Amino acid sequence: MCGPVGILSGGAKEGFGDGVARFGSAIASIGDIDRDNYTDFAVGAPYEEDGRGAVYIYMGISNFKLRTSGYPDMYSQRLPGEMFDSGIPGFGWSIYGDHDIDENSFQDFAVGAYSSDTVAIFRSRPIVHLTVNISISPSPIPLNASLLRCSMDKTRLCTEVNVTFSYENIGTGKGTFNDLLISWYLEADTYLRNSSGYSRFIFRNTNRDSLEQNITLSGAGTHVHTSYILDVIGNNNNPEPKDAWTKVMIEGTYKLLPQVGTDFSLLDPILRNDTKIVAKVEFDKKCETLDQCKSDLVLSVEMDLIGDGPDVKINRSSVILVGERDTLAVTIDVKNVQDISYNANFTSTVKAYKRGVTNTNQGSVSAECEYPLLDFSWTDFKCTANNKLDRNENFKVFTSFGHLQGEAHSGE
Ligand SMILES: [Ca+2]
Ligand SMILES: [Ca+2]
Known part of the structure; x- marks a missing residue:
């Protein structure tokens, strides 16, 4: 038994002639291009944008109905015909996929155009799963430097931030990576900085509240640890910050750097997961509870x-x-x-x-x-x-x- 589980409609771009983009002229399974065990598919709209055409990619998921109802444009990617300098008029007239043509274990597909003798082949980029964890110690941060291992002079307040990186290959064969190069950006006190414009911390031996570095992960499954010390900026010769009440947010963002060089047979990977991680810590204000200081x-x-x-x-x-x-x-x-x-x-x-x-x-x-x-x-x-x-x-x-x-x- 079959029933409609969701309705898709074309993008907002105007169509050719009578305004009809002919979304749905071609529909094809393109296999499981992201290897999440759900088959993905593509829909062509060859008359879209004055006949230049476009193809929409939809990712299969278990609750497809929820994802599409009310969100007709929940495609994962739109491939417009105009991306090609020479133009392929009527792009999206035919679609053929579910084959891995470059042996990277991610399925690829081809798109034809009714008004052109050109076929475009799309290769799926390999996917890796990167895991990043941030831990802050001690938590909460005491307002007494003698309790802090990171405090050299036992006067200044500080906290330690430990970050762990590891990755897994989602693909096999040419779609796997023996090491991974990441660009890593870490910012201290983002919550207060966004609301009040200043930070209560600087990274030790710098005068900055953020830092950027490249991290190399050698081998899937291995863990790389980095640690940082954040010194508290005191207030009026007092080691305590001006505001010890507002929560402290430490935010890391990361992205993959190019890995494969100029070898045409290989494609750079993309991340499956988020590209941001946030950790939170409080100052220990010695109140009745951490969240509730009852001053009078x-x-x-x-x-x-x-x-x-x-x-x-x-x-x-x-x-x-x-x-x-x-x-x-x-x-x-x-x-x-x-x-x-x-x-x-x-x-x-x-x-x-x-x-x-x-x-x-x-x-x-x-x-x-x-x-x-x-x-x-x-x-x-x-x-x-x-x-x-x-x-x-x-x-x-x-x-x-x-x-x-x-x-x-x-x-x-
Ligand atoms: Ca999939
Ligand atoms: Ca492939």
């Missing part, structure tokens, strides 16, 4: 009127006399009373002109303030601690203004 920032604000005469403290019941003093002094204190807090900050809006100096060094950790909006009637500012706040650490900012209304909000 307590914000307190003190306001005083200063100027000639004794300072006047302002509270909710204060009565402020117009002209009494001319300067409002604001002191904002942010104290962490629970787990470690990274990037602690507050934003504040004061409906007054900022007139005095700002002192950001009054707490156990210094801070830095930015003023995105500053004019004669309105001051917005944001202050961020220069380092993490451990339990019971604080940062404290003093600043002064020309008028009297103010409010502050905290964040972490």
